[in-house]
Amino acid sequence: MALAWITTLTLLLLAFVNGTKQENDWSPCAVVHPSSTLVALGSTVTASCLIRDDCPIAKGQAIRVVWKLDQRSLAEDNESDRGKPAAAVKGGWNSTVVIPSFTDTRAVLTCSILHASLSQIVGGVEIRAGFPPDVIPNLRCLTNLTKPETLLCQWDPGQETHLPTNYSLHTDIRDLSENNTYMLPPDIHHFRIPRAGFVLFSNIEIHVKAVNALGQATSKHLLLEPMSSAKFDPPNVLKFQAEPNRYGCLKLSWSLSEQQKWVKTKVSLDVRLKTANSKQWSEELVYGPLRTNQKPLELCNLLHGTEHHVKIRVRYKQSQWSDWSNNQTGVTLERAPNGRLDSWLKVSGDHRQKHFGVDMFWKISKQFRANGKNLSYIVSVRKPRGERLCVTQERHCSFRLPKGVWKVLLTARNAAGSSQPTEVPVLKRSAMPAVSEVRVIPNGERSLRVQWTVMDSFSVTGYVVEWRPLWERNASFILFDNIDRNESNTMISEGIEPYKPYEISVYPRYKNGIGFPRSVTAYSRQKAPSTAPYLSVQNRGPFRIELSWNEIPLLQRNGIVESYQIFYWNEWENVKVVNADVEKRSVVLDGLNSSSYYTAFVMVRTGGGSLNGSEVTLKTEPIDPLDIMLILISSSFGLPLFIVILVVVCYSKRHRTCFWPKIPDPANSSIKSWTTMDVVQDSPPTEAQEPSLVNLCHLSLMDVYQKTLENSDDPWFRSRDTSDLGESICGSPQAFNPGYTGSHEDSVPYATVVFDSPFPSQSSSQSHPYLRSESTQPLLEEEPKELSSPKEYQNLPLHRGQVFFRECLDEGLDDGELCTLWDEFPMLRALAMNDVEIES
Structure with missing residues (x-):
């Protein structure tokens, strides 16, 4: 833009200088006449340059004209370098140029006379190009019921015109036969109609018109009721609580915002619910449009004795939904628990003794309903005398069981009562075969897929998949899942975290006992260890050094350790690498030089990456003179003894020619x-x-x-x-x-x-x-x-x-x-x- 104005100013100054100037009147040396100074992009532009015969620069010589568009030469023939000859006309010379496709949105076209190998601008004109307005898309209006009420209309600009475009908004209220036009500044694509310009419950027709130098366009006409296009403020939840003797039901009291309470009818309500332990909201429950607003609603078929969260939103007829309200909490009335619990019982100790140890685990099944908030569990035996073995709020219990008891009873209890007992058979560990293979495949960061080989034995009644975090020794962290005998895989996700180790065991369950488990260690995701072990010297000598290191803490491994590699070197040797046994965690460096310094570090690798430990400096021992003496003494005794034995053997009757040929006597x-x-x-x-x-x-x-x-x-x-x-x-x-x-x-x-x-x-x-x-x-x-x-x-x-x-x-x-x-x-x-x- 600035370049165009500078070029135009230069053009005018030159024209003024070269023109014939009189005392009270002056005229330019040349005038450029384009076909149009405002054209559509891509159209053809024709221009002519009329040079006066009294132009000083053109006197006494043949005139050649050079055309330029923003410093770009417009060449029409091979003589473009020498300029285009101008045609002699009455009063001067004339030159024309044709631009087949004008692609610049704004450019200056100049006419110059070639003089002494230099071109002198004598005239010019600015040409602009663009597009006419396109049909205005996506006209929409939204009513704001908050003071002050307005009707906000917006639209998309459409195709870029490259030209100044003015918009105007036109309204027509049908019931009142009232028309209004609102003029907008250039390139503004929205307008807020004041409250006086519309009626909430009367239809209004709205359209937008766009105009520029090349043409105009109009949007589609929009007919609407301002109230039906209103977006309400978020409503308020007043109460969410249980009613007496209404099990599984909660009453919801609500209201519109203070500025919208005057709306009494045709308002719809959208409700969302979830339990306190759930991460997902339930499907929306839509009520309405309600004839009488702000009447309490009763939500039923909820879990007994369970804490629920609720939130709501509103709209008028088919208008846009309001934002969600704040959450409110309510608890349904409790009832006695019902349904069965999933259980897993493990027997330990010598079965020949009078009592043996039992670890019992359980969890809520799909059929079980707690129907209460504070739940406790009772493990007991029916005989003798209904003895209670364990009462706890946890889902694990350890106890001693008398010999001869073949089943225990598991009961859930809350403030409203107890459930029917679940019978759990006591299946002892027996010499039954284990599954042949167990594989664990990560399935995301917080779940694992466990696979095993199905056993062909008809005595197998199912499988138990047990998993526990290896860094926790407490049995209460053990989790399990009961699997049908025909299944060979399951997905576990409860309690699984990335970069942490879990022991996963698969037990075959037989009719008369539990088989041996098959266990593996698995990670849902691995990465390089958080720390590397530190090398320590266990033993050293003149030519060898024995190194060892401690095991990496379990929670800092971040994966299964696959290898240890020891890198060591000295000043004049290349780096050498020794692979160490993962279980032994020690290595011997042989072939070293005595009284020499070495640098070493250990690299530990897991399935997710590797980490280098700190470098340590090692030194081998000097050769001990006592060792040298012992070696010499052993050599002085050992070598002669060897020679004597060899001579005796060689001088026997059968070995006389050991060292030299036999000489006949x-x-x-x-x-x-x-x-x-x-x-x-x-x-x-x-x-x-x-x-x-x-x-x-x-x-x-x-x-x-x-x-x-x-x-x-x-x-x-x-x-x-x-x-x-x-x-x-x-x-x-x-x-x-x-x-x-x-x-x-x-x-x-x-x-x-x-x-x-x-x-x-x-x-x-x-x-x-x-x-x-x-x-x-x-x-x-x-x-x-x-x-x-x-x-x-x-x-x-x-x-x-x-x-x-x-x-x-x-x-x-x-x-x-x-x-x-x-x-x-x-x-x-x-x-x-x-x-x-x-x-x-």
């Missing part, structure tokens, strides 16, 4: 069983001989005197390594195969000398062939395959008279022969040099 080898015939198979044939055993002698060179070896000029003994000497003497593959490169410093050299007979019995003329050992054990280097067959010197045919234990020139032997043998058998030479004796 040449003295115990099969060579001892060789025959002379085997040894001398290459000797010249002699007289027939029978095979005989070969006598062997074991020789060892491991104890060769070191000094002798060092001083010896023989190349066999120049090496200080006795193992090499042994290899040379014992027929090592290196001694006889120059290409052999194997070396075993740990090998044990040995050899065997073969004799024809035991040494003491041999003569000097007997021959003793030398046999090289053919052992293939790992301690000796394995020979190449080409050396596996005996060489010529290994089994030589010896002649009698050859002796190897003397010097080469003794006994006049041939030097060459004897020394040749001596060189070929260096081991024998070593034996001679070291005076080694051969023992058979």
